[in-house]
Amino acid sequence: MTSLPAAQREVRLLTKPTGLPALEHFEVVETPVVPPGEGEVLVRNLYFHVFATLRILIAGATQDTPFPVLDPGDTLVGAAIGEVIEAPDGVGLRPGDLVSHWLGWREYALVPSAECARIDRTALPDPVAHLQQGWTAYxxxxxxxxxRPGDTVFVSAGGSGIGSMAGLIARQLGAGRVIASAGSREKAERLRSELGYDAVVVRGEESLGDQLAKAAPDGIDVYFDNVGGEQLRAAVDAARPGARFVLIGALSGQLAADSTGTTAPVELDSLPLIHKRIEMRGFSSDDYDDKNEWTERFGTWLRAGEITFPHVLVKGIENAPRTLLEVIEGRHIGSVVVEL
Structure with missing residues (x-):
C-alpha cells in the first residue's frame, strides 16, 4: 500500500467573473486525500492541460454545447495524465498504470474507473505528449x-494548441502551402521559424483580407477555423471554388472581453458561399472512435523526427491560475501543460 499524503491541492472557482476571468476569481485550496470508493481509482496527477475555452465552463455553457458548467466552489477540470495509486479489485486498473482522465487541476483525483483510459507507455516517447490536441486536428x-496533396491551407489561431498541431499535420498530409493567423508580429515570426508556416497574417495590422490575399494569391483550398469572426469572413473572400471549411472553435466570441464567452456571432455574405460552392462544416472529433490511428501515426512521426509536439510546461499547481490567464491572452505557442 502506497503511503498517501494527508492533503493535496486543487484549483477552485471562487467567484464567477463578469467578462474575462482574473486571478481573484480562483483559489488554490488544500483538501484531504481519501482512498477510492466503489468503482473509483485514486490517481496522482502528473500533468494537466490548460485550455482557453475553459472560459466557457466558467461563464456557463449553453445547452447546445457539451461542456459542463462550473459554479463557485467547484474545482476546475481538464484533460490530465496521472498514475494510478490505489484501485479496488475488479475495476480493470492497477497501481502503477498510467491513465488519462478529465479531472485535472488537482494533485490527486478520485476518478470513476469507467472515466479513466489506460495509456500504453510505449505508444509515445513522452507521456506529456498524450495531452496534445492532435487528434482533433488530424x-x-x-x-x-x-x-488533398497540394492544397493551400489557412489555419486561424495557428499557434494555439489545436492550431499548432493542425499546421504541422497539414504539412505531413501533403499540403502545398500552409498559412496561419497570429495576434502579434513577434508571434508570427515564431510561427514561421518554429512551426514552419509559409506565411502568417497578423490581427490588428492591415486588413486580414488584404494580408490573406498576399499570402495566398491563388486562394485557399482549406480553412481550419479556430476563431470565426473576421477571420472567417476573410477566408470566404480568399476561398477558391470548391474550398472546404472545417469549423473547430470560435475564439472570437469565446474569449471576447465584452461578451459572455458562450456566443460567437459573425455576419457573412452568403453569395460567395454559393458562387464558389464553399463547403462549410462544424466538426467534433468526438464523433469518431478511431483515435488509435492518430496515436500510432503521431508516434511514428515523432520517432522519425518528422513532427514535433509544440508545448509549454509550467511547474506547480500554484501557477495554474496565472497560466490560464496567459493562455486566454494568447501568450504561448502550442499546448500549455501544468506539471505537478
Whole structure:
C-alpha cells in the first residue's frame, strides 16, 4: 500500500467573473486525500492541460454545447495524465498504470474507473505528449475536409494548441502551402521559424483580407477555423471554388472581453458561399472512435523526427491560475501543460 499524503491541492472557482476571468476569481485550496470508493481509482496527477475555452465552463455553457458548467466552489477540470495509486479489485486498473482522465487541476483525483483510459507507455516517447490536441486536428483534416496533396491551407489561431498541431499535420498530409493567423508580429515570426508556416497574417495590422490575399494569391483550398469572426469572413473572400471549411472553435466570441464567452456571432455574405460552392462544416472529433490511428501515426512521426509536439510546461499547481490567464491572452505557442 502506497503511503498517501494527508492533503493535496486543487484549483477552485471562487467567484464567477463578469467578462474575462482574473486571478481573484480562483483559489488554490488544500483538501484531504481519501482512498477510492466503489468503482473509483485514486490517481496522482502528473500533468494537466490548460485550455482557453475553459472560459466557457466558467461563464456557463449553453445547452447546445457539451461542456459542463462550473459554479463557485467547484474545482476546475481538464484533460490530465496521472498514475494510478490505489484501485479496488475488479475495476480493470492497477497501481502503477498510467491513465488519462478529465479531472485535472488537482494533485490527486478520485476518478470513476469507467472515466479513466489506460495509456500504453510505449505508444509515445513522452507521456506529456498524450495531452496534445492532435487528434482533433488530424480528424478534422482527414475526416472533416479530407485534405488533398497540394492544397493551400489557412489555419486561424495557428499557434494555439489545436492550431499548432493542425499546421504541422497539414504539412505531413501533403499540403502545398500552409498559412496561419497570429495576434502579434513577434508571434508570427515564431510561427514561421518554429512551426514552419509559409506565411502568417497578423490581427490588428492591415486588413486580414488584404494580408490573406498576399499570402495566398491563388486562394485557399482549406480553412481550419479556430476563431470565426473576421477571420472567417476573410477566408470566404480568399476561398477558391470548391474550398472546404472545417469549423473547430470560435475564439472570437469565446474569449471576447465584452461578451459572455458562450456566443460567437459573425455576419457573412452568403453569395460567395454559393458562387464558389464553399463547403462549410462544424466538426467534433468526438464523433469518431478511431483515435488509435492518430496515436500510432503521431508516434511514428515523432520517432522519425518528422513532427514535433509544440508545448509549454509550467511547474506547480500554484501557477495554474496565472497560466490560464496567459493562455486566454494568447501568450504561448502550442499546448500549455501544468506539471505537478
Amino acid at each position: 480528424a478534422a483534416l482527414t475526416r472533416g475536409v479530407e485534405l
